[in-house]
Amino acid sequence: MEGGRRGEAAGTTASGDGPAPVFTLEEVAKRNSSREAWLVIHGRVYDVTRFLAEHPGGEEVLLEQAGKDATESFEDVGHSTDAREMLKQYFIGEVHPNPSRTSSGQTSFWSTWLIPIFGALVLGLMYRYYMVDGKSS
Numbered sequence: 815m816e817g818g819r820r821g822e823a824a825g826t827t828a829s830g831d832g833p834a835p836v837f838t839l840e841e842v843a844k845r846n847s848s849r850e851a852w853l854v855i856h857g858r859v860y861d862v863t864r865f866l867a868e869h870p871g872g873e874e875v876l877l878e879q880a881g882k883d884a885t886e887s888f889e890d891v892g893h894s895t896d897a898r899e900m901l902k903q904y905f906i907g908e909v910h911p912n913p914s915r916t917s918s919g920q921t922s923f924w925s926t927w928l929i930p931i932f933g934a935l936v937l938g939l940m941y942r943y944y945m946v947d948g949k950s951s
């Protein structure tokens with residue numbers, strides 16, 4: 815109970831190293847009930863489902879924030895360093911920085927490159943066609 819030990823992940827999901835999963839705000843928003851409750855605090859996603867009943871501030875307030883960014887409410891309460899330490903064990907991932915482009919990344923890659931390349935080819939062929947045409951007549 816002394817505050818001397820730090821950085822000891824007690825066998826639960828590793829929160830320190832390795833790439834963390836990334837969730838969109840839409841995905842977080844779906845977890846807004848006592849069946850599944852996720853919170854965003856300082857850009858990180860926390861699964862507080864099994865913490866609901868244990869929260870000293872009650873499950874009501876957590877459910878009110880479930881599926882949302884709870885940073886402000888969390889900070890407004892002035893949670894202790896102990897409370898901040900507890901966050902780590904519920905960490906499940908980061909928030910996606912740009913929610914509108916999740917699955918269509920490939921499509922936008924091809925459309926951004928193929929259109930200019932195709933355009934350049936057409937222009938080149940047209941140029942050639944007109945030059946040849948100009949010379950022969």
Ligand code: HEM
Pocket residue numbers: 853860862865869870871872875876879884887888891892893894895896897898900901904
């Ligand atoms: C995973 C996120 C959270 C954790 C780990 C957590 C943890 C705790 C802990 C350990 C306490 C006891 C006092 C302290 O140590 O500061 C507490 C109190 C409290 N928490 Fe949270 N909390 C979380 C999120 C929230 C959120 C989102 C709210 C939203 C309003 C909230 C509202 C409160 C309130 C009102 C109290 C005061 C209870 C009292 O003084 O009787 N907590 N919380």
